[in-house]
Amino acid sequence: MIxxxxxxxxxxxxxxxxxxxxxxxxxAERVDLAFEKFENARVLRKEDWGKRxxxxxxxxxxxxxxxxxxxxxxxxxxxEIERVLRMLDNCMRYxxxxxxxxxxPEAEIIDEPEPVRGAMRPVxxxxxxxxxxxxxxx
Amino acid sequence: xxxxxxxxxxxxxxxxxxQADKTLVIDYKDPSVLKYFVTERGKxxxxxxxxxxxxxxxxxxxxxxxxRMVALMPFTTVKAH
Numbered sequence: 529m530i531x532x533x534x535x536x537x538x539x540x541x542x543x544x545x546x547x548x549x550x551x552x553x554x555x556a557e558r559v560d561l562a563f564e565k566f567e568n569a570r571v572l573r574k575e576d577w578g579k580r581x582x583x584x585x586x587x588x589x590x591x592x593x594x595x596x597x598x599x600x601x602x603x604x605x606x607x608e609i610e611r612v613l614r615m616l617d618n619c620m621r622y623x624x625x626x627x628x629x630x631x632x633p634e635a636e637i638i639d640e641p642e643p644v645r646g647a648m649r650p651v652x653x654x655x656x657x658x659x660x661x662x663x664x665x666x
Numbered sequence: 667x668x669x670x671x672x673x674x675x676x677x678x679x680x681x682x683x684x685q686a687d688k689t690l691v692i693d694y695k696d697p698s699v700l701k702y703f704v705t706e707r708g709k710x711x712x713x714x715x716x717x718x719x720x721x722x723x724x725x726x727x728x729x730x731x732x733x734r735m736v737a738l739m740p741f742t743t744v745k746a747h
Contacts, residue, residue, distance in 0.1 A: 582737035
């Protein structure tokens with residue numbers, strides 16, 4: 529049997545801003561569960577970008593929790609993850625990007641964290657739920 | 667290089683920002699860099715204006731489109747005027 533080459537991906541998903549910690553936890557668990565169905569699938573890094581302002585309204589919300597993770601897995605894994613996320617009502621958006629492919633499952637896959645740059649990492653901490661009439665356009 | 671003998675004054679030579687500054691990375695997760703390549707309305711600036719190389723313009727375009735998907739950048743901004 530040919531050993532399946534692995535692919536490296538990154539995933540961002542947005543959870544609606546009114547979700548409780550438990551609800552967000554649950555989504556993360558459901559995503560983690562998907563990894564158990566695939567051999568050699570594993571998460572390399574998880575980041576919580578916190579509650580951020582959206583560039584445009586989604587489902588009448590102006591903010592969302594951003595969750596980010598880098599992972600490796602065989603082909604088919606992302607389809608499963610996206611299927612799971614699609615089913616979860618609290619998840620507003622997801623985006624999977626392939627970073628690398630053809631990785632040998634035997635070789636150790638190292639994840640070099642990106643340098644903290646730009647506006648992305650330092651999380652905007654403002655937790656007032658002024659989710660309406662936020663924008664200056666009247 | 668000048669095109670057409672300098673009518674309307676000399677054209678300023680355009681520089682690809684990513685070639686000029688190697689520390690700048692094109693990444694859809696970093697809207698602070700990408701914002702230089704969209705108009706105030708959120709439209710992607712054409713290559714003739716942005717001055718990017720074809721390769722980098724494609725990367726920037728791709729990055730902006732991805733950023734839009736996860737609401738890091740706007741598709742449009744409606745300016746009341």
